[in-house]
Amino acid sequence: MSCAGGFIVLPEHFFQRQKKQAHQRRAIDRWFQRIGLLLTLMTLGILGILLLNLVGNGLMRIDWQFLTSFPSRRAGEAGVLSAWVGTLLLMMVTAGVAIPFGVAAGIYLEEYAPKNKWTDFVEINIANLAGVPSILYGLMALGLFVYQFRFGQSILSGGLALACLVLPIVIVATRESLRTIPANIREAAFALGATRWQAVWHHLLPYSTGGIATGVILAMSRAIGESAPLITIGALTFIAFLPPTPVLSHPPFLSFEWLFSPFTALPIQMFNWVSRPGEDFQPNAAAAGLILMLITLSMNGAAILLRKRAQRNIKW
Amino acid sequence: MNPQSASSEVTGGVNQSSTKVRIEKLSFFYGTHQVLKSVSMDIPALQVTALIGPSGCGKTTLLRCLNRMHDLYPGNRYEGSVHVQPDGMDILGPGMDPIQVRMRFGMVFQKPNPFPKSIYENVAYGLRLQGMNKRRDLDERVEKALREAAIWDEVKSRLHQMAHNLSGGQQQRLCIARAIATDPDVVLFDEPTSALDPIATSKIEELIVELKKRVTVLIVTHNLQQAGRISDMTAFMYLGELVEFGSTNQLFTNPSKPQTEDYISGRFG
Amino acid sequence: MSTTRPFSRRLNHAVEGLMVWVLRFGGWASVLVSLGIVVTLVTESWPFFAQVPFHRLISDTMWTPLFADPQYGMSALLAGTLVTTGVALLVAIPLGTVLAIYLSEFAPASLREVVKPMLELLSAVPTVVYGYFALLTLTPLLQKIYPDLPQFSMLSAGLIMGIMIVPYVTSLGEDSMRSVPMLLREGAFALGDGKLGVALRVVFPGAFSGLAAAYVLAISRAVGETMIVAIAAGLQPRMTINPLESAATVTAFIVQVSLGDLPHGSIGYQSIFAAGAVLFLMTLGFNLAGHVLRRRFHRAS
Numbered sequence: 001m002s003c004a005g006g007f008i009v010l011p012e013h014f015f016q017r018q019k020k021q022a023h024q025r026r027a028i029d030r031w032f033q034r035i036g037l038l039l040t041l042m043t044l045g046i047l048g049i050l051l052l053n054l055v056g057n058g059l060m061r062i063d064w065q066f067l068t069s070f071p072s073r074r075a076g077e078a079g080v081l082s083a084w085v086g087t088l089l090l091m092m093v094t095a096g097v098a099i100p101f102g103v104a105a106g107i108y109l110e111e112y113a114p115k116n117k118w119t120d121f122v123e124i125n126i127a128n129l130a131g132v133p134s135i136l137y138g139l140m141a142l143g144l145f146v147y148q149f150r151f152g153q154s155i156l157s158g159g160l161a162l163a164c165l166v167l168p169i170v171i172v173a174t175r176e177s178l179r180t181i182p183a184n185i186r187e188a189a190f191a192l193g194a195t196r197w198q199a200v201w202h203h204l205l206p207y208s209t210g211g212i213a214t215g216v217i218l219a220m221s222r223a224i225g226e227s228a229p230l231i232t233i234g235a236l237t238f239i240a241f242l243p244p245t246p247v248l249s250h251p252p253f254l255s256f257e258w259l260f261s262p263f264t265a266l267p268i269q270m271f272n273w274v275s276r277p278g279e280d281f282q283p284n285a286a287a288a289g290l291i292l293m294l295i296t297l298s299m300n301g302a303a304i305l306l307r308k309r310a311q312r313n314i315k316w
Numbered sequence: 317m318n319p320q321s322a323s324s325e326v327t328g329g330v331n332q333s334s335t336k337v338r339i340e341k342l343s344f345f346y347g348t349h350q351v352l353k354s355v356s357m358d359i360p361a362l363q364v365t366a367l368i369g370p371s372g373c374g375k376t377t378l379l380r381c382l383n384r385m386h387d388l389y390p391g392n393r394y395e396g397s398v399h400v401q402p403d404g405m406d407i408l409g410p411g412m413d414p415i416q417v418r419m420r421f422g423m424v425f426q427k428p429n430p431f432p433k434s435i436y437e438n439v440a441y442g443l444r445l446q447g448m449n450k451r452r453d454l455d456e457r458v459e460k461a462l463r464e465a466a467i468w469d470e471v472k473s474r475l476h477q478m479a480h481n482l483s484g485g486q487q488q489r490l491c492i493a494r495a496i497a498t499d500p501d502v503v504l505f506d507e508p509t510s511a512l513d514p515i516a517t518s519k520i521e522e523l524i525v526e527l528k529k530r531v532t533v534l535i536v537t538h539n540l541q542q543a544g545r546i547s548d549m550t551a552f553m554y555l556g557e558l559v560e561f562g563s564t565n566q567l568f569t570n571p572s573k574p575q576t577e578d579y580i581s582g583r584f585g
Numbered sequence: 586m587s588t589t590r591p592f593s594r595r596l597n598h599a600v601e602g603l604m605v606w607v608l609r610f611g612g613w614a615s616v617l618v619s620l621g622i623v624v625t626l627v628t629e630s631w632p633f634f635a636q637v638p639f640h641r642l643i644s645d646t647m648w649t650p651l652f653a654d655p656q657y658g659m660s661a662l663l664a665g666t667l668v669t670t671g672v673a674l675l676v677a678i679p680l681g682t683v684l685a686i687y688l689s690e691f692a693p694a695s696l697r698e699v700v701k702p703m704l705e706l707l708s709a710v711p712t713v714v715y716g717y718f719a720l721l722t723l724t725p726l727l728q729k730i731y732p733d734l735p736q737f738s739m740l741s742a743g744l745i746m747g748i749m750i751v752p753y754v755t756s757l758g759e760d761s762m763r764s765v766p767m768l769l770r771e772g773a774f775a776l777g778d779g780k781l782g783v784a785l786r787v788v789f790p791g792a793f794s795g796l797a798a799a800y801v802l803a804i805s806r807a808v809g810e811t812m813i814v815a816i817a818a819g820l821q822p823r824m825t826i827n828p829l830e831s832a833a834t835v836t837a838f839i840v841q842v843s844l845g846d847l848p849h850g851s852i853g854y855q856s857i858f859a860a861g862a863v864l865f866l867m868t869l870g871f872n873l874a875g876h877v878l879r880r881r882f883h884r885a886s
Contacts, residue, residue, distance in 0.1 A: 015403060015416075018777075021447060022415035025779030029691075032781045036687025039680060040700055046748055047707050050718050104611025112608055122612060124876055125619050131802060131872035132865070133809025135836050136622055138843075139861040143625035147849050164618045171615060195597050197604040218709075225711025228811035228836070232843045232857075267713045267812075274717045274816055282721060289714045300709045304702045388774055390693075419777035429772040432791045441786070442776040491772070498776070 054293060058286030066287060070240040071269065075280040080288055082239045083269035086155070087224060089243060089258060090265055093159020094223050098166050099216055105167075106174025106212075111200055130168035137165045138232025146233050153234040155243060156259040161229045166219035173215020177208035177310075210310025214303045221299035225292060227267035239264040266292050335401055336361035336532040337382065337502060342396035342408075344374075344381055351377045353556045354396065359502075359549075361401070364524060364533040366547035366564065368540060370579065374556040375536045379504050382407065382534070383421035384414035400501060419446060422495030422503040422531070427511045428487035430479035430494075435462075435471050438479050438490055442498040457497055465493035466523050485516025492523060496531065503527065505535035509542065521546050540580065544568055552576045626865055630858035632850075648822040648838070650856040661824040662860060665739065665832035666867075669814050670807040672743025672828050673750055677803050680747070681754025682796070688755065689762040690784040701756065708752040716816030719745040724817065737819030737831035746813050750803045757802065761795020761882055762788050798878035805871035809864060811836040835864045 069079025113119040141161035151157045181204055189199035205212075243261035246254060264272075266288055273285035337359040344352035352374050359365050367375040377386075384407065386392040398407045400420065407417045419442075430438050439458045440448075448454055458475075462468040467489040471482070479490055488508060495503050505524065509517040524533055524546050537543050543550055544564060551561040552575075560567060560576045571577045633650075637657045645658030684704070688697050724741040728734045734741075765788045773783040789796070819831030820841040833841060839857045847854050 015405070015420075017447065018416050018419045019413070021445070022413040022419070022777070025415050025777075025782060026413060028782075029780045032687070033691050036683060036691050039683055040687060040692075040704075043680065043684065043707070043748070043751060044700070044703055047703070047710070049722075050710065050714070053718065053722055054714070101611050101614040104608045105615055106611075108608035108612040112605060113612065122616060124873070126615050127876040128869060128872045129615060129619055131805045131809075131868060131875070132622065133805075133811065133836065133868055135809065135811045135839055136626070136861055136865055136868075139629075139839070139858060140618075140622045140625045142843075143629045143858065144621050148625075164621070167615060167618060195601045197601045198597070200604075221709060225709075225713070227711070227713045228815075228840065231840055234843065234847060267711055270717065271713050271812065271816065274713070274720065285717055285721075289711075289717055292711050293714055296709050296711055297706060300702075300706055304705075383775055385771060385775065388771070415777050415779060417777075418775055421775075423772075423775035425768060425772060425775075427768060429766075429768045431769065431772065431787050432793075441773065441778075445777050445782070494772075494776070 051293060054286050054290040056286075057283055058288070058290040061283045061287035062290065066284075071238060071264070071272075072240075075284055078273075078281070078284055080266060080269055080291070082242060083264050083266045083288070084291075085242055086239070086263035086265040086268075089155050089263065090159045090162060090230075091220060091224065093156060093259070094162040094166065095216070095220060097160060097163035098170050098219060098223075101163075102167050102170025102216075102219070103174050103212060105171045106178065107200055107205075109171070110175045110178040111196065111204065126168050126171055130172065133228075134165055134226055135228040135232055137161050138229030140164070141229060142233045152260060153262055154260045155263045157233050158230050158235055158263060158265070161233060162223040162226060165226065165229060166223050169219040169222065170212075170215055173218070174208070174212050177211020177215070178204055180211070181207050210306060214307045214310065217299050217303040217306070221296045221303070224299075225267055225296050227265070227271050230265055230268050231271070235262075235264060235268055266295075334361045335359065337534075338399045338401070339378075339382075340397045340399075342378070342381060342394065342398060344377055344386065344395075345393040347391045351556050352381070355553075355556075355558045356396075357551060357558055357561050359532060359534060361532050362528055362530070363548040364528050364535060364546055365549040365551065366543035367534065367536045367551050367553060368538070368543050368579075369553035369559075371538065373553040375551075375553050376506055377556075378553070379506055379534060379536050382502070382504055383418045383423055384408075385418075385423070387414045419498065420501050422498070422500035424488070424491050424495050424503065424505045424508045426507045428484055428491050430482070430487050430490055433479065434476045435479050435482070435490060436475040439493050439497050442494060446498055461493040461497035462490075464496055464527070465489045466519065466526075467493060483516070485512050485519060488512060488516065488520060489523065492520070492527075496527065500531065502532045502534060505533065505537075507536050507538060510538070517542075540568075552579060554579070622865065626858055626862040630855060630862045633852070633855035633859040636855075646824050648833075651842070651853050655852075658824065659863065661822045662833060662835045662838055663863075664824055664826055665814070665818065665822065665834040665837065666808055668739045668826055668828050668832065669743040669746060669810075669818055669834055670804065672740060673746035673807040673810075674800075674804065676744055676747025677750035677754050677807075678800055681751045681799070681803070682758060684751065684755040685758030685762055685796075685799075686781075686784050686789070689759045690780055690788060701759070704752045704755055708749060710749070712749070712810065712812040713816070715745050715749055716742075716813045719813055719817035731829070734829055735819075735831050737817060738829055739814075739818045739832055740828040742814045742816075742818035743828060745817065746807055746810050749810070749813070750806050753806060754799045754803050757799035758792070758796050761792040761799070764795070765791040792882070794878045795882040798875045798882060801871050801875040801878060805868045805875065808871065809836065809868050811840060815840040835860050839864075 066079045068081050069077060070082055072078040109122065138161055141157050145151045145157040145160050146153055185203055186199055189203050194202065239262060243258040243263060244255060246258050248255050270285050270288035270292065273281040273288065335358040339355055339357050342352055342355045343350060355378060367378060369375050380386055381394060382398060394408045396408065399405065400407060406412065431441065436458055439461050440454050443454055443457055459468065462471060467486060470486060479487065482490060509520050512520065521542065524535065527533055535547065547564045550564040550567045552559045552567065554575055560571060560573045567576065568580060571580060641657045642659045645656045646661065647656035647658050648661040649656045688700060719741045723745060724734065724736060724738060727741055769787055769791055770783050773787045814834045815837040818834065818837060820833050820837055821831065822838060823830065823832040825832055838860050842853050842857045
């Protein structure tokens with residue numbers, strides 16, 4: 001580029017050069033546009049391939065017999081009855097613990113906690129908990145729940161391990177959805193003479209249920225798919241029976257004996273079948289995987305829809 | 317200095333009537349909403365032209381038409397033509413690449429927006445885009461631009477520190493240096509002092525007056541005093557139309573349109 | 586006033602006081618969980634570290650704490666974690682970054698709204714399913730290209746782990762790139778830069794601490810991932826950095842020992858807590874770094 005002597009005097013070819021540079025940049029942009037789209041589709045395609053693979057290998061295997069049979073040494077007779085019942089019961093424990101504690105912690109940190117070092121510490125602690133590998137929750141459950149508290153290798157131990165694991169998800173979701181409520185809503189409630197808890201109970205919680213529910217669903221979907229912490233507490237055993245029923249036909253009608261029952265769960269059962277040598281059990285693994293995928297994907301889909309609707313319904 | 321002699325020659329030779337940018341029947345639409353209504357004006361070379369008018373009158377929109385910034389967002393449409401002298405390039409012409417247009421027009425924004433890079437790299441950015449890669453050339457041009465933007469003495473000892481550490485006024489002068497480093501034909505200022513304190517503002521104003529020795533300046537301002545202080549020509553816009561365009565002196569003392577008079581005397585806006 | 590409705594007011598007061606404590610206890614629960622993890626790991630691994638001389642952890646080249654002639658070379662486990670993590674990051678960081686740039690700077694808003702939640706589904710897939718996919722689909726595929734690949738390989742596990750991590754990088758990265766102010770982009774566009782130029786030269790540096798946080802958290806994910814490596818990378822600790830071989834990671838070792846009979850206080854029991862303590866320290870470092878970077882990013886923008 002010529003700048004000798006002045007500014008206005010630019011040779012004609014200078015504009016040509018700018019034109020060329022513009023074209024080059026435009027071409028690079030077009031290329032990246034294509035590459036980006038292609039890679040996005042390929043990445044999403046992997047999810048599709050994964051699903052198709054499970055459908056192809058496992059769909060045939062899913063029938064009434066599969067859902068109502070216990071594990072067996074013969075692949076064709078094995079089923080997931082104890083696994084899905086185990087998963088269901090685990091989720092009851094997990095939800096029963098993680099939701100109240102998580103929501104309470106979220107409310108406390110967002111609405112009550114003073115801004116001080118301790119609160120900072122709790123925040124860093126939650127950020128770290130969210131990133132702690134799931135297997136470490138299993139080790140904690142093994143040392144603490146199984147041996148220290150003597151809950152044994154039970155549904156209670158497993159459910160508590162999973163509850164600790166998803167606690168940060170519930171806390172973060174609660175806080176984020178409380179945070180979207182503008183401060184003047186709180187002020188309006190306080191101006192009418194509400195106590196802090198009344199403001200929370202009458203206003204903030206109802207307005208944030210959409211966000212909290214989204215977080216809870218995502219948390220449960222995560223818990224359903226987890227296997228590492230359950231393996232660590234020793235859940236990978238041959239379970240050919242169901243835990244005691246929680247509902248009795250005679251007084252006191254409710255029983256909590258099932259909490260202390262040994263268990264298996266869907267991801268554990270799948271892991272068991274995947275890691276067997278030979279190909280006999282592969283269709284079983286695929287079938288269990290397909291069931292797991294359908295559960296987690298539909299829960300995530302529901303969470304996405306719920307989030308969209310919550311965003312659309314309430315406009316501040 | 318070399319540039320000054322060259323530019324004074326040009327101003328002396330072609331007088332103030334030489335047109336740098338000729339805007340003809342320029343209309344602009346956001347979707348179906350027409351924001352500019354057939355604006356025509358000749359922006360004189362090597363002068364400061366101010367665009368004034370109440371907010372929403374389309375002055376910033378007009379400014380951003382000139383370097384095709386509206387192309388960054390979908391649903392925008394131009395009509396009319398804008399020719400740049402001396403070569404007569406139509407920046408709205410078919411097949412004209414906005415990137416090419418932007419390389420000829422510098423722009424300074426409402427708020428200082430230095431890149432998250434060093435002071436040096438901020439100024440060198442445009443130069444690199446125009447193919448300048450040699451360290452020696454870059455050093456020379458960066459220094460020149462910083463001197464012209466009257467910030468060299470403040471930053472010469474810390475060229476490789478992050479630009480964010482500068483004060484608001486310094487950042488804005490850095491952005492001016494960035495805009496003039498590539499020797500653009502025209503520099504567009506979009507309310508460049510609206511985020512600055514009075515002292516920083518007056519520095520920028522001095523700088524703009526100094527700049528017209530070598531570039532054509534178009535400035536949007538909501539500050540009438542500022543337009544009066546620094547511009548040679550003033551255009552008053554209202555509701556997307558160009559109401560009046562003339563020398564600043566004449567427009568401020570003896571406007572020909574009643575709306576202009578109302579606005580200038582503070583009856584609305 | 587206070588005499589007209591004393592009861593309801595006193596009730597309100599009591600409820601308020603009670604709820605503060607209930608909620609505060611909820612807040613403490615998260616701290617108790619952390620405390621539980623740390624205390625359990627420390628107390629249960631203590632006998633192991635007390636019994637094994639420190640120099641053997643460093644100098645031994647094999648990790649066989651359960652053998653009659655035990656070897657305590659922690660590096661044999663760490664090698665497996667290092668390689669699988671490395672392979673995963675080689676997939677996740679470039680791919681995740683390109684997708685983040687594409688979604689944030691290039692894709693139309695309508696496409697972005699569809700793609701983002703779908704990408705997040707990718708990280709919601711149960712890891713045991715990914716393990717299945719790596720072992721029974723990807724490994725046979727890779728064996729067609731490279732016939733000597735063993736049935737269990739760190740390459741296969743690492744690649745799938747990378748895919749699993751992509752959404753973490755993309756989602757966090759895209760968020761931080763989009764929070765770079767438009768004004769900054771306009772400054773670069775006004776100089777005549779193209780979209781990719783603006784993305785790489787202005788948006789990327791502007792969002793860097795946010796992106797760095799995404800990368801660091803991705804590393805933490807990869808280091809702690811268990812089921813994929815336990816299923817597809819093999820369960821035998823092996824001192825190798827060749828991704829074409831099979832080797833156990835720190836996490837896979839814990840799974841492998843847990844699969845067997847595990848009496849409380851046995852050397853096996855102690856050794857998995859030792860491995861867990863090492864794992865905890867590694868991820869703690871990455872998590873804290875990620876947290877600091879994210880905070881710095883939010884403060885800057």
